[in-house]
Amino acid sequence: MPVQKSPERAVVWGYGSEGAQVKFTLLGQKQQNISQATVTNGTWRVTLDPVEAGGPYNVTAAVQNITAVLTDVLFGDVWLCGGQSNMLFEVSQIVNASEELKRAAHYPHVRTFMASLKKSETEQTDLIDIQIPWSVELANLAGFSAVCWLFGRNLFDKLQPIGLVESSWGGTPIEAWSSARALQQWGLLLESKSREHYSSHRENSVLWNAMIHLLLNMTIKGAIWYQGEANYIYHQKKYNCSFPAMIDDWRMAFHQGSGGQTAPDFPFGFVQLSTWKKESKSDAFPNIRWHQTADTGFVPNPRMQNTFMTVAMDLPDETSPYDQIHPKHKQDVAVRLSLEARAVAYGEQDVAFRGPFPSQILSTPKYLEVAYDQEVSVTPSENIFEDPKARWVPALIMQWGLTTVQLSISLCSPTEQVAALRYAWRDWPCDFKACPIYSASKIVPAPPFISTNIQPKDDGK
Structure with missing residues (x-):
């Protein structure tokens, strides 16, 4: 069996008669740790010193004439x-x-x-x-x-x-x-x-x-x-x-x-x-x-x-x-x-692990512009982005850049402002590995989202 390596400390426990003294030994790789534990409320427990990854080790718990041994412990x-x-x-x-x-x-x-x-x-x-x-x-x-x-x-x-x-x-x-x-x-x-x-x-x-x-x-x-x-x-x-x-x-x-x-x-x-x-x-x-x-x-x-x-x-x-x-x-x-x-969990740098997510959604009379928090890989797809009128209607992908996607709002009323936008809001939004928005590496898909935070775009900037 494996137990947790350093820097954490592994815990080993067992059961026995109340008050019994248990001698615990960890032996392997020129390392031998011996500890004593007392059975309290039916259980004894030993917290080991931190041990680096590797093995194998033998673990022995002994009380009176009874000995239990675990081998091949990593x-x-x-x-x-x-x-x-x-x-x-x-x-x-x-x-x-x-x-x-x-x-x-x-x-x-x-x-x-x-x-x-x-x-x-x-x-x-x-x-x-x-x-x-x-x-x-x-x-x-x-x-x-x-x-x-x-x-x-x-x-x-x-x-x-x-x-x-x-x-x-x-x-x-x-x-x-x-x-x-x-x-x-x-x-x-x-x-x-x-x-x-x-x-x-x-x-x-x-x-x-x-x-x-x-x-x-x-x-x-x-x-x-x-x-x-x-x-x-x-x-x-x-x-x-x-x-x-x-x-x-x-x-x-x-x-x-x-x-x-x-x-x-x-x-x-x-x-x-x-x-x-x-x-x-x-x-x-x-x-x-x-x-x-x-x-x-x-x-x-x-x-x-x-x-x-x-x-x-x-x-x-x-x-x-x-x-x-x-x-x-x-x-x-x-x-x-x-x-x-x-x-x-391990703090590795430069690992593309999270899919693109909107950092800003801007509106103009003709289109919405979704700015993502990273570079994107885009494949046009119908009915994947939607904005609501009396109901949700498709917002088709018009064009895109390194970090942005422009969406048509032609199916919305020209007299109404777009109130919200959602992406992939379906049980089955796309075929196998065929959603329209992925990370630049094309490994990690963009997650679904729904947002009412839509700001007017200043085309003078």
């Missing part, structure tokens, strides 16, 4: 992967799955672990069950999260070793992954429920209790998240509060649970919703995409600091045998996530 960065079905989506299900599984043999120091799908009405202090133990076996990898594995593999070359902990469940809303403490912050009343009501894995806090709370002792580097489809109707309007509140609460809980070793603002990455129904006229998915950014349109932002986001609305999969809501092209998702992690 120090590296540990990432938690959570969410619903698109995070649960397995390596065996993606495009080129057999090739990816063969390639995995070259990454024995990317280690995987998966919690079983369990729920609880109370906070658990240990796993109820384990789906995949810490493993380097390819047979186990086939059933592991594709996004999680590919993300870790992409980081490996610069950051080896890597530990990946998956805790996800399909069809689950954010309320199930949030503590009661977090739910209270955004005003969801926690009604008293009968025990039978807890048979659903979608109820408030049941997955936090059984699949997250028991991990809090761990020191982790960060987390990635793919969820939101289950909230496209359920408490949709509160997602702009519930999602940031969950992130804040996880950060606080992991920091406290690890005795201050996990950073109180650890990096948190997420995947903005992809697509579902091609002909849908519903605003549900666009609304959730917007709410995933706390109604800002981009991250990091003042409400969601030290976060990073992968735009995935240009990765639809019309032929997915797992339903169109589950696209098979998870490699692209992971590439974008890892670029963002390198920039936000």
Whole structure:
């Protein structure tokens, strides 16, 4: 198994008889640390000195005549992967799955672990069950999260070793992954429920209790998240509060649970919703995409600091045998996530990780001019930009420059001023990798946005 490398300090814990004295030893690479711990409330815990990336080490815990030994322990960065079905989506299900599984043999120091799908009405202090133990076996990898594995593999070359902990469940809303403490912050009343009501894995806090709370002792580097489809109707309007509140609460809980070793603002990455129904006229998915950014349109932002986001609305999969809501092209998702992690979590410079976002929208009697915060790559497309009259109407791309896009407002009334502009505000806004606005490198798509901040353009400047 891997544990968190320096500069953080890894935490190792176990269980035993109350008051028992545990002798703990870490041995490897000419380093031997010996510590003593006392079992208190059924648990003992040792916080290690910072250890640089590498290994292997042996870890031994002994009490009286009982000794437990872990071998092949590595120090590296540990990432938690959570969410619903698109995070649960397995390596065996993606495009080129057999090739990816063969390639995995070259990454024995990317280690995987998966919690079983369990729920609880109370906070658990240990796993109820384990789906995949810490493993380097390819047979186990086939059933592991594709996004999680590919993300870790992409980081490996610069950051080896890597530990990946998956805790996800399909069809689950954010309320199930949030503590009661977090739910209270955004005003969801926690009604008293009968025990039978807890048979659903979608109820408030049941997955936090059984699949997250028991991990809090761990020191982790960060987390990635793919969820939101289950909230496209359920408490949709509160997602702009519930999602940031969950992130804040996880950060606080992991920091406290690890005795201050996990950073109180650890990096948190997420995947903005992809697509579902091609002909849908519903605003549900666009609304959730917007709410995933706390109604800002981009991250990091003042409400969601030290976060990073992968735009995935240009990765639809019309032929997915797992339903169109589950696209098979998870490699692209992971590439974008890892670029963002390198920039936000690891501070790499000159990494193009965020798609273009409007810095200013100017109006003239004939056109709108969208000024972006970076150079753009543009492909003209109809019906992707829209402005409202009595309803939203297309604003066609007329021309563009290095950082600007001009839009026709010919479909608006000449006697009315444009009140708002939105981009890609659809469930399925474009075909595969064919949205009109990307970064100059053509790797990162521009995220959707909606704005009422439109200023008149002074053509004299």
